[in-house]
Amino acid sequence: KAGVTQTPRYLIKTRGQQVTLSCSPISGHRSVSWYQQTPGQGLQFLFEYFSETQRNKGNFPGRFSGRQFSNSRSEMNVSTLELGDSALYLCASSLGGAEYGYTFGSGTRLTVV
Amino acid sequence: EDQVTQSPEALRLQEGESSSLNCSYTVSGLRGLFWYRQDPGKGPEFLFTLYSAGEEKEKERLKATLTKKESFLHITAPKPEDSATYLCAVQAGYGGATNKLIFGTGTLLAVQP
Numbered sequence: 001k002a003g004v005t006q007t008p009r010y011l012i013k014t015r016g017q018q019v020t021l022s023c024s025p026i027s028g029h030r031s032v033s034w035y036q037q038t039p040g041q042g043l044q045f046l047f048e049y050f051s052e053t054q055r056n057k058g059n060f061p062g063r064f065s066g067r068q069f070s071n072s073r074s075e076m077n078v079s080t081l082e083l084g085d086s087a088l089y090l091c092a093s094s095l096g097g098a099e100y101g102y103t104f105g106s107g108t109r110l111t112v113v
Numbered sequence: 114e115d116q117v118t119q120s121p122e123a124l125r126l127q128e129g130e131s132s133s134l135n136c137s138y139t140v141s142g143l144r145g146l147f148w149y150r151q152d153p154g155k156g157p158e159f160l161f162t163l164y165s166a167g168e169e170k171e172k173e174r175l176k177a178t179l180t181k182k183e184s185f186l187h188i189t190a191p192k193p194e195d196s197a198t199y200l201c202a203v204q205a206g207y208g209g210a211t212n213k214l215i216f217g218t219g220t221l222l223a224v225q226p
Contacts, residue, residue, distance in 0.1 A: 004156070031212065043157075043200070043216040056213050090156050097212040104149075104156030 002026065004093050004105035012111045018079040021108045025072050025093030031055075032074040033102065034066060037088040046089075049074055050097070081112045115140040115205050119217035126224050129190045134220045136201030137183040146184050147214065148177050149200040157200055160186075191224045198222070 005024040013019050025032050033056075034046040045058040049068035066076040072093075078085055088109050092102035116139045126132055138146070145164050149157035161170045163179040170177050174195065176187040186199055198221050202214040 033213070035214075035216075042218040043202075043214075045213040045215070048212050050212075058213065092156075101159055101162065102147075102214070103159065106154070106156050 004091055004103050006089075006091050006105035006108050008108060009106065010109045010111075012113060013081050015081055015083060015112055017081050018077065019081060019110060021076045021078075021089055021091075021110070023074045023076070023091030023093075023105060025074070025091075026103055029093035029095055029103075030072055031094040031097050031100075032068055032072065033092045033094070034074070034076050035090045035092065036060075037090055037107070038086075043090065046076070048097075078110075083112050086110060086112045115203070115215050117201055117203055117215050117217040119199075119201050119220050121220060122218070123221040124223070126188075126191055126222070128192055128224055128226050131187070131189045131191070133188070134186040134199055134201075134222070135183060136186070136217055138201075138203050139182075140203050140205035140215070142205050143203060144206070145204040146179055147202045147204070148175075148184070148186055149202065151198045151200055151219070160199075188222070191222075193224050193226050196222055196224045 007022045031050045033048040035043045037043045048056040052068045063079045068074045088107040090107045092104045094100045094102045118137050120135045148160040151157045161177040166181045174189045198219040200219045202216040
């Protein structure tokens with residue numbers, strides 16, 4: 001059974017650019033959540049999508065956005081990158097939400113220079 | 114404000130030396146408490162979900178317990194392969210906006226042979 005796949009694994013971008021990260025959930029999982037992990041703040045919730053609709057959103061600026069496609073794959077976009085956006089971005093999928101248990105991908109390591 | 118605090122930040126044990134990790138939480142409407150294990154360069158791996166005070170769950174050398182204010186992860190006779198960061202997270206809130214996890218900053222466990 002394939003796990004949660006995130007691409008790319010590593011990314012280096014310049015301040016001011018934009019970036020798109022991709023997440024393919026486990027087959028049959030309809031809920032996809034995104035988290036930002038930094039050494040100082042730990043894991044922080046960005047947003048959750050279920051059946052192509054954003055169901056929850058964390059306290060991040062509008063530069064962070066996402067979407068989910070009909071096949072449950074999800075993308076996350078960050079515009080006008082700042083140095084502080086350097087982090088590990090993790091995607092997690094679930095059948096229906098947190099109570100069903102989340103399976104995390106290995107993440108995308110974004111470095112902004 | 115919902116908050117999760119883990120202690121200690123780091124713990125070094127000798128192989129076979131049992132210990133406990135602590136996760137204290139302050140949330141409105143706890144729906145579930147989760148323990149994850151994270152290895153370097155990987156996403157968190159699900160260990161346990163606890164739902165109500167008094168609940169206990171076990172898996173190999175790990176045992177998780179829950180009270181109304183905190184959770185403990187007991188590690189019995191640890192082995193070097195148990196070395197990892199252990200993360201605690203809570204799902205909280207009422208109504209629809211409950212599918213986000215609030216994470217603690219983790220306990221870095223090192224087990225020496």
